[in-house]
Amino acid sequence: MPVIVEGLSAPELGRSIGQWVKEHTIAVAERVLQEEVRRGFDSQPVVVTDGMPRRDYLQVKPFGRIEFAARTSMAEAVRWALTELQKRSPVLTGRYVSSHTVMINGAEVQGNIWLALRNVQPTDRVQIVNPQPYARKIEGATANKRTGRGKRAALSRQARSGVYRVVLRALVNRFGKALFFDFKYVNLNTGIKVWGKRGGRSSTRRIQRDQVYPALQFFIKPTSLPN
Numbered sequence: 001m002p003v004i005v006e007g008l009s010a011p012e013l014g015r016s017i018g019q020w021v022k023e024h025t026i027a028v029a030e031r032v033l034q035e036e037v038r039r040g041f042d043s044q045p046v047v048v049t050d051g052m053p054r055r056d057y058l059q060v061k062p063f064g065r066i067e068f069a070a071r072t073s074m075a076e077a078v079r080w081a082l083t084e085l086q087k088r089s090p091v092l093t094g095r096y097v098s099s100h101t102v103m104i105n106g107a108e109v110q111g112n113i114w115l116a117l118r119n120v121q122p123t124d125r126v127q128i129v130n131p132q133p134y135a136r137k138i139e140g141a142t143a144n145k146r147t148g149r150g151k152r153a154a155l156s157r158q159a160r161s162g163v164y165r166v167v168l169r170a171l172v173n174r175f176g177k178a179l180f181f182d183f184k185y186v187n188l189n190t191g192i193k194v195w196g197k198r199g200g201r202s203s204t205r206r207i208q209r210d211q212v213y214p215a216l217q218f219f220i221k222p223t224s225l226p227n
Helices: 010-038 074-088 113-118 135-139 164-175
Strands: 046-049 066-069 101-104 126-129 179-186 193-197 206-210 213-220
Touching (some): 010 066, 074 113, 074 126, 074 164, 074 213, 164 179
Antiparallel strands (some): 046 066, 101 126, 126 213, 179 213
């Protein structure tokens, strides 16, 4: 009589191998992190799982990748950004380059900026803003996302691509695994008004709006180590 050996089917075998690889990847990652922490590495690093910051490493895919990125201090990132903003700032009178202002939760930081930044909480919003009235024009006008129309050149030939957007890209490349960055125009309640069209570029109706100013925003990314 024939002998039949019952075992795992091909799909089941594939799942079993994938699960083994996943469990092995997690075990190796945990062991390596423990070893590096003993050597002085950050004990609460930002986890990057399969290229996604803050994703729980227990969710790694079979044959995926787990990375641990040491946290960057807010003070370090802001100091670096301020230096880059100053390097890229157009200089005529010197007012613009000296006006990059650090704010926490909408208020300008008074006193020791670096001490204040060392004490920021994950829910705090840190910004660098330039309050000069012409700061928005230095960034240039952005094109319509749908049509691509409406692009205007930046105000200064010394900063043809703007200043804040350029530094944003550099920040993301340098610190993006540990902190979250954003660019936006903000209202500083300065009382300055500007004329603009209401209802789009084709509209002839002009109204006065509050002036807005370019800002870089900094947020702390939470870690994703399992409890």
